[in-house]
Amino acid sequence: MMKHFIFLFLILISCSKAESRQLNSLNVPQAKISEIKNYIKGKEYNQKLAVFINFKIPSGKYRYFIYNLKKNTIVQQAVVSHGSGSVIPKSDALKFSNVEGSYQSSLGKYAIGESYVGKFGKAYRLKGLDSTNSNAMQRAIVLHSYGCIPDLESQTPACLSLGCP
Numbered sequence: 001m002m003k004h005f006i007f008l009f010l011i012l013i014s015c016s017k018a019e020s021r022q023l024n025s026l027n028v029p030q031a032k033i034s035e036i037k038n039y040i041k042g043k044e045y046n047q048k049l050a051v052f053i054n055f056k057i058p059s060g061k062y063r064y065f066i067y068n069l070k071k072n073t074i075v076q077q078a079v080v081s082h083g084s085g086s087v088i089p090k091s092d093a094l095k096f097s098n099v100e101g102s103y104q105s106s107l108g109k110y111a112i113g114e115s116y117v118g119k120f121g122k123a124y125r126l127k128g129l130d131s132t133n134s135n136a137m138q139r140a141i142v143l144h145s146y147g148c149i150p151d152l153e154s155q156t157p158a159c160l161s162l163g164c165p
Contacts, residue, residue: 027054027057027062027074028065028074032052033067033069033072036050036069036109045111048069049067049068049075050067050069052067053080055094055107058092058157059080059081059158060150060155060157060158061079062079064078065077078149078151079149079151079152079154080149080165081146081158081160082165083102083105083160083163083164084160084162085102085103085163086104086105086163096132098136098139100135100138100139103163105141105163105164105165106132106133106135106139106141106163107130107132108133109128110127110128110133110136111126111127111129112124112125112126112143113125113127118142118144120145120146120147121144121145122144122145123144123145124142124143139163141164141165142164146159146161
């Protein structure tokens with residue numbers, strides 16, 4: 001049986017100076033790593049790798065991280081979009097929703113499900129595991145490539161999606 005990856009969206013609202021230094025070096029807060037390790041323990045999820053997205057980081061920067069839970073290292077990082085409805089005018093903060101038609105990204109843990117080939121090429125269905133993202137399947141929130149997302153970091157914000165990362 002193929003083990004599912006856990007996909008954890010997170011936003012960091014406030015942090016102490018110590019946490020801030022940790023974010024600068026890892027970009028994945030230790031508290032979120034511990035949370036996901038505890039969540040998957042004894043379950044049929046991949047025990048080695050997890051994906052974290054830190055929406056506190058600007059969209060033109062690396063904020064998608066594949067994390068090795070055994071070695072406590074970032075294996076891969078990438079630029080990732082957020083929903084156009086998540087934008088708050090004249091603010092660096094984002095808003096999130098679980099409501100269909102909001103075009104907002106949703107926070108929470110996701111199981112990465114089956115793959116399929118769609119409009120953007122290969123994509124993976126996401127199953128929301130929390131009350132904040134339980135409508136992900138109905139909203140068609142999926143993980144897919146997007147031609148306007150650059151491979152490298154930039155000062156320019158990444159293009160926006162309809163809610164998909």
